Amino acid sequence: MNLKELYQEIILEHGKNPRNLRKTEGFNKDAKGNNPLCGDNVHVYLKLNGQKIVEDASFQGSGCAISMASASIMTDLIKGKNEHEAKEIVEDFLGMIKENPELKSKYLNEDEKTKLMCLSGVKQYPMRVKCATLSWHTMVSAFDEKTEEVKTEN
Amino acid sequence: MNIDQIKKEFPIFDEKIQNNDLVYLDSANSSQKPKIVxxxxxxxxxxxxxxxxxxxxxxxxxxxxxxxxxxxxxxxxxxxxxxxxxxxxxxxxxxxxxxxxxxxxxxxxxxxxxxxxxxxxxxxxxxxxxxxxxxxxxxxxxxxxxxxxxxxxxxxxxxxxxxxxxxxxxxxxxxxxxxxxxxxxxxxxxxxxxxxxxxxxxxxxxxxxxxxxxxxxxxxxxxxxxxxxxxxxxxxxxxxxxxxxxxxxxxxxxxxxxxxxxxxxxxxxxxxxxxxxxxxxxxxxxxxxxxxSIGIENVMKHEADLVEYGQELLQKNNSVKLIGNPKNKGGVLSFTIEGVHPHDIATILDEDGVAIRAGHHCCQILHDKLNIPASARASVGIYNTKEDLDQLNESINNCKKIFNL
Missing domain, CATH: 3.40.640.10 (Type I PLP-dependent aspartate aminotransferase-like (Major domain))
Structure with a gap:
C-alpha cells in the first residue's frame, strides 16, 4: 500500500478545486447517486447537442478527495464525446479501477489516460473503490435516463 | 490497574496489522475480545x-x-x-x-x-x-x-x-x-x-x-x-x-x-x-x-482520563475541530479537519495502523443538524493508552501534511 500513489498531487488538486462543480444550464440528462454507507452524494448533469455529443458536463455534490477528483476529471474528459464513446470510456475506467493495469479505449488520448491513471492507486484500497466509481455509474444512469438513484457498493 | 496487563488479555494486539502495531480506536463501533471470551x-x-x-x-x-x-x-x-x-x-x-x-x-x-x-x-x-x-x-x-x-x-x-x-x-x-x-x-x-x-x-x-x-x-x-x-x-x-x-x-x-x-x-x-x-x-x-474483574469504576476513571487527554491533544491541533463539548462525556472523540474529508482521514490513519471510523456513524439526523456530511471518530476502550492518542495525533499531522495543510 502506498498513500502517495493514492493521493497523487493531481488528485489533491482536483479534490480541492473540482472542475465543473456546478449545474449545467439547459442540461437535458441528469442522475443522482449516493453511497449510503459513506453519505457521499453526487448529481451529474449532461447537455447533449443535436448530434448527441456531450456539449457540457457538470456535477454537484460532496464527498472525499477521491470522489470529487474522479467526478472532476470525468466531467472534463467526457465533453465532446458521444454516448457510445462515453460508455466505452466508463467501462474502460471501471475495468482499470478494479483490475486492469492500463486503459485501452481508443476514445481517450494520452493526456486523458494519464489523468485517469492517477486514480489507479484506489485499487489497493477496496473500501475506496466506490468513492472513485460513484460519479461514473451516475453518468451512465444519466445517459440511460434512469430515475432511481444510483447506489454504489464497491 | 495495569493497562498493559489488561491489553495482554486481548490476542488481537499480538497481531501486526499491515506491519503496524494496532492502535484500535473504534470501540464505539465494536470492541475487541479478550481471550477468555x-x-x-x-x-x-x-x-x-x-x-x-x-x-x-x-x-x-x-x-x-x-x-x-x-x-x-x-x-x-x-x-x-x-x-x-x-x-x-x-x-x-x-x-x-x-x-x-x-x-x-x-x-x-x-x-x-x-x-x-x-x-x-x-x-x-x-x-x-x-x-x-x-x-x-x-x-x-x-x-x-x-x-x-x-x-x-x-x-x-x-x-x-x-x-x-x-x-x-x-x-x-x-x-x-x-x-x-x-x-x-x-x-x-x-x-x-x-x-x-x-x-x-x-x-x-x-x-x-x-x-x-x-x-x-x-x-x-x-x-x-x-x-x-x-x-x-x-x-x-x-x-x-x-x-x-x-x-x-x-x-x-x-x-x-x-x-x-x-x-x-x-x-x-x-x-x-x-x-x-x-x-x-x-x-x-x-x-x-x-x-x-477490572471494576466499572476503574473502567470509567481510565476512559475519562483518556478522553480528557485526547480532547486536549486535538484541541491544540490546528485545523482539527472537535464535535461537541459536553460536560459529561464518554470515550468518544469525533472530529473534522478543515479541507480533508473524513474518509480520506480514515484511509490515511489506517496506513499507520490507527483504526478509526469515518462516516455519519448511523446518525444522519445529527450530521444534518451540524451541517456536515460525515465526521471522523476515535473512540476508546479499556485497552487504550495515552500513547494510542499520541499516535492518533501524529497520524492526523501526517494527514495534514499529505493534504498540504
Missing part, C-alpha cells in the same frame, strides 16, 4: 455443545444451566430486580425493534407522540418511524445544545400532553454526551410517560443500575461490551414484559399450540423464539466477569 466459545462448541431448553439429555441440561447462568450474571451486573427482566436478542437493534413493535401492537395509539433526540442512532429512530407509518404516531426530536448535549430542560420543553414515550441514548456515539437518564426518567414517570434507553454506548462504559435509573427498557449491545457479535440484551420491567404481546412466534416461546388456539410461554421464553445465540450467550458471561 474467545476461548469460551471454542470450549463450548468443542466440549459442551447442545441446544438449550428442549432436550432432557445431559448435555442439553448442562447447556441450559450455562445459558441461564449468563442471564443471572447480567441481572446482577445491571442490578435488575428480577432474572426474568433479562431477554436475549440478536442485538441492541432487535431489542429496540422488539420494544417499538410490541408497544405499537398494544399500547401506542394513533396520534400518540414519541419523543427521541437528535443524537439518536438510526436503530433508535427507524423502529419508531415504522410506527409513524403504520400507526400514525408522531415523532418529536429533542434538540442538542451548542455543546452537543441533551439537557433535562430540553426534554421537559418537548414533552406535550400527548407524549407517551421517551426513547433516548444513554451516551451519544458521536458527541459522547452522557444523558441525565435518571432525571429524565423521574420527570417522565411523573407524567406517566414510559422511558426506553438505548444503552449501546452506555453499557460498556458506565455503571449500570436499572433499579436506580428506573427506566422501563434498556437495550444493550454485547459486542460493544467485550462480548460476541450476534447478541444483545433487552432489560424490561417485569410488568411491561408480562403485559406486552410476544414479538416473534416460533419454538420455545409457546405454552400450548392447538389448531384453534395458541397460548404463549412465561418470561423470558416468551421473547426468545427459536434457537438463540447459545454459544454467544454462554461466552458473554466471561465478558461480564472480565469487566467485573
Amino acid at each position: 474467545v476461548d469460551r466459545i471454542n470450549e463450548f462448541y468443542t466440549k459442551q455443545f447442545s441446544n438449550v431448553g428442549r432436550s432432557v439429555h445431559y448435555l442439553a441440561v448442562a447447556a441450559t444451566n450455562l445459558y441461564e447462568n449468563t442471564r443471572s450474571s447480567v441481572q446482577k451486573y445491571i442490578n435488575a430486580k428480577d432474572k426474568n427482566e433479562i431477554v436475549f436478542t440478536k442485538g441492541a437493534t432487535e431489542a429496540l425493534n422488539l420494544v417499538a413493535n410490541t408497544l405499537g401492537q398494544s399500547y401506542l395509539q394513533e396520534g400518540d407522540e414519541v419523543l427521541i433526540t437528535e443524537l439518536e442512532h438510526h436503530s433508535n429512530y427507524v423502529p419508531w418511524h415504522f410506527l409513524r407509518k403504520s400507526k400514525n404516531i408522531k415523532i418529536n426530536f429533542a434538540e442538542i445544545n451548542e455543546e452537543g448535549e441533551i439537557t433535562l430542560e430540553e426534554i421537559e420543553k418537548k414533552i406535550t400532553p400527548k407524549t407517551k414515550l421517551i426513547s433516548i441514548t444513554h451516551l451519544s456515539n458521536v458527541t459522547g454526551a452522557i444523558l441525565p437518564v435518571k432525571e429524565i426518567t423521574q420527570l417522565a414517570h411523573s407524567k406517566g410517560i414510559i422511558v426506553v434507553v438505548d444503552g449501546c454506548q452506555g453499557a460498556p462504559h458506565l455503571k449500570l443500575d436499572m433499579q436506580e435509573l428506573d427506566c422501563d427498557f434498556y437495550a444493550i449491545s454485547c459486542h460493544k461490551m467485550y462480548g460476541p457479535t450476534g447478541l444483545g440484551v433487552l432489560y424490561g420491567k417485569k410488568k411491561w414484559l408480562e403485559e406486552l404481546p410476544p414479538y416473534q412466534g416460533g419454538g420455545g416461546m409457546i405454552n400450548e399450540v392447538k389448531k384453534d388456539r395458541i397460548s404463549y410461554g412465561e418470561l423470558p421464553n416468551k421473547y426468545e423464539a427459536g434457537t438463540m445465540a447459545t454459544a454467544q450467550v454462554i461466552a458473554f458471561d466471561q465478558s461480564i466477569k472480565f469487566l467485573e
Whole structure:
C-alpha cells in the first residue's frame, strides 16, 4: 500500500478545486447517486447537442478527495464525446479501477489516460473503490435516463 | 490497574496489522475480545455443545444451566430486580425493534407522540418511524445544545400532553454526551410517560443500575461490551414484559399450540423464539466477569482520563475541530479537519495502523443538524493508552501534511 500513489498531487488538486462543480444550464440528462454507507452524494448533469455529443458536463455534490477528483476529471474528459464513446470510456475506467493495469479505449488520448491513471492507486484500497466509481455509474444512469438513484457498493 | 496487563488479555494486539502495531480506536463501533471470551466459545462448541431448553439429555441440561447462568450474571451486573427482566436478542437493534413493535401492537395509539433526540442512532429512530407509518404516531426530536448535549430542560420543553414515550441514548456515539437518564426518567414517570434507553454506548462504559435509573427498557449491545457479535440484551420491567404481546412466534416461546388456539410461554421464553445465540450467550458471561474483574469504576476513571487527554491533544491541533463539548462525556472523540474529508482521514490513519471510523456513524439526523456530511471518530476502550492518542495525533499531522495543510 502506498498513500502517495493514492493521493497523487493531481488528485489533491482536483479534490480541492473540482472542475465543473456546478449545474449545467439547459442540461437535458441528469442522475443522482449516493453511497449510503459513506453519505457521499453526487448529481451529474449532461447537455447533449443535436448530434448527441456531450456539449457540457457538470456535477454537484460532496464527498472525499477521491470522489470529487474522479467526478472532476470525468466531467472534463467526457465533453465532446458521444454516448457510445462515453460508455466505452466508463467501462474502460471501471475495468482499470478494479483490475486492469492500463486503459485501452481508443476514445481517450494520452493526456486523458494519464489523468485517469492517477486514480489507479484506489485499487489497493477496496473500501475506496466506490468513492472513485460513484460519479461514473451516475453518468451512465444519466445517459440511460434512469430515475432511481444510483447506489454504489464497491 | 495495569493497562498493559489488561491489553495482554486481548490476542488481537499480538497481531501486526499491515506491519503496524494496532492502535484500535473504534470501540464505539465494536470492541475487541479478550481471550477468555474467545476461548469460551471454542470450549463450548468443542466440549459442551447442545441446544438449550428442549432436550432432557445431559448435555442439553448442562447447556441450559450455562445459558441461564449468563442471564443471572447480567441481572446482577445491571442490578435488575428480577432474572426474568433479562431477554436475549440478536442485538441492541432487535431489542429496540422488539420494544417499538410490541408497544405499537398494544399500547401506542394513533396520534400518540414519541419523543427521541437528535443524537439518536438510526436503530433508535427507524423502529419508531415504522410506527409513524403504520400507526400514525408522531415523532418529536429533542434538540442538542451548542455543546452537543441533551439537557433535562430540553426534554421537559418537548414533552406535550400527548407524549407517551421517551426513547433516548444513554451516551451519544458521536458527541459522547452522557444523558441525565435518571432525571429524565423521574420527570417522565411523573407524567406517566414510559422511558426506553438505548444503552449501546452506555453499557460498556458506565455503571449500570436499572433499579436506580428506573427506566422501563434498556437495550444493550454485547459486542460493544467485550462480548460476541450476534447478541444483545433487552432489560424490561417485569410488568411491561408480562403485559406486552410476544414479538416473534416460533419454538420455545409457546405454552400450548392447538389448531384453534395458541397460548404463549412465561418470561423470558416468551421473547426468545427459536434457537438463540447459545454459544454467544454462554461466552458473554466471561465478558461480564472480565469487566467485573477490572471494576466499572476503574473502567470509567481510565476512559475519562483518556478522553480528557485526547480532547486536549486535538484541541491544540490546528485545523482539527472537535464535535461537541459536553460536560459529561464518554470515550468518544469525533472530529473534522478543515479541507480533508473524513474518509480520506480514515484511509490515511489506517496506513499507520490507527483504526478509526469515518462516516455519519448511523446518525444522519445529527450530521444534518451540524451541517456536515460525515465526521471522523476515535473512540476508546479499556485497552487504550495515552500513547494510542499520541499516535492518533501524529497520524492526523501526517494527514495534514499529505493534504498540504
